[in-house]
Amino acid sequence: MAIIPFNKPYISGNEFKYISESVESGKISGDGIFTKKCHTFFEETYEFKKVLLTTSCTDALEMAAILIDIKPGDEVIMPSYTFVSTANAFALRGAKIVFADSRKDHPGMDENSLEALITSKTKAIVPVHYAGVACDMDIIMDIADRHNLFVVEDAAQAIDSYYKGKPLGGIGHLAAFSFHETKNIISGEGGMLVINDESFAKRAEIIREKGTNRSSFFRGEVDKYGWVDLGSSFLPSDMIAAFLYSQLENLQKIQSTRKKIWDKYDASFRGVLDKNKGVRLPVIPDFATNNAHMYYLTCASPEERNTLLSHLKGKGILAVFHYLSLHKSRFFEGKYNGLNLTETDKYTDCLVRLPLFFELDLNKQKYIIDSIHEFYS
The missing domain is CATH 3.90.1150.10 (Aspartate Aminotransferase, domain 1)
Structure with a gap:
């Protein structure tokens, strides 16, 4: 009996051609020609203020946790019905994870339960747009504004999906997307950090470049670069971006x-x-x-x-x-x-x-x- 798989990665057409072009360019590490093409696509198509490709959605979430300066004892509210990466990214920084229930009509978090979960230690809310279907972001952003909280959208499943005409990932202070092979648009593994609060933009580049100001150096903004902040190696190879760009074209x-x-x-x-x-x-x-x-x-x-x-x-x-x-x-x-x-x-x-x-x-x-x-x- 033929097996019908749960998922089958789709090859849209130019993935291998673009990977070859990336190799021939002589720069296959991070931030090559196809990484820049992908960044431009997202910033122009969805009017995201700034995006940075990462090696996974998990990495994008970990970058977000560093950017909003999560420290031991801070509380972060998120749904319990989510992938472990949503929680891990903040738990790694010492946060106490506070779980919200799902809605009765949808697996996404019950927005009306959030207010009761907030304490003096709450630092952030992490809505997960389950199945690419938006949480009620007006409620979430209103709560965040009144309590001076950060909102990090886990938009892993939410590419090309909208809330009241606004693209998901473009509403919270930060957002994370996935291009894992099970998603609509794929690169095997891969992710993206979206930066909607421009005050995070420069530091995000530094965190993504192992805590160095290397990106500023390559733009000629400084005459040398060094270790200036926390960070890790969150950049994907340009070959991964080349694969992704073919998908985005389709x-x-x-x-x-x-x-x-x-x-x-x-x-x-x-x-x-x-x-x-x-x-x-x-x-x-x-x-x-x-x-x-x-x-x-x-x-x-x-x-x-x-x-x-x-x-x-x-x-x-x-x-x-x-x-x-x-x-x-x-x-x-x-x-x-x-x-x-x-x-x-x-x-x-x-x-x-x-x-x-x-x-x-x-x-x-x-x-x-x-x-x-x-x-x-």
């Missing part, structure tokens, strides 16, 4: 195809599974757009979820569950003393992600849909 084609796949799933299930079988389908709030990063079902129970996964596996279909609640993780055992996060636990126990990738053809998608309907019949 952004609209990739997005259009993914949205057709997402819409077909939704049209096949809406009004059937959610009305008759008690399955919760994705919700896109009025303030958000859908970038078709993922399609998921939320089953009625953990037993139903596990049986569905087994059923699909028996059909040669690789569907997967997603995050495990971070507040119940082995690392956090004994550290969490907050409220019960009932919605977070619901998604941990019951959510199923379906295959969604550029080359998922109609016949294979129909087979997946029919297999799910067969299970629920």
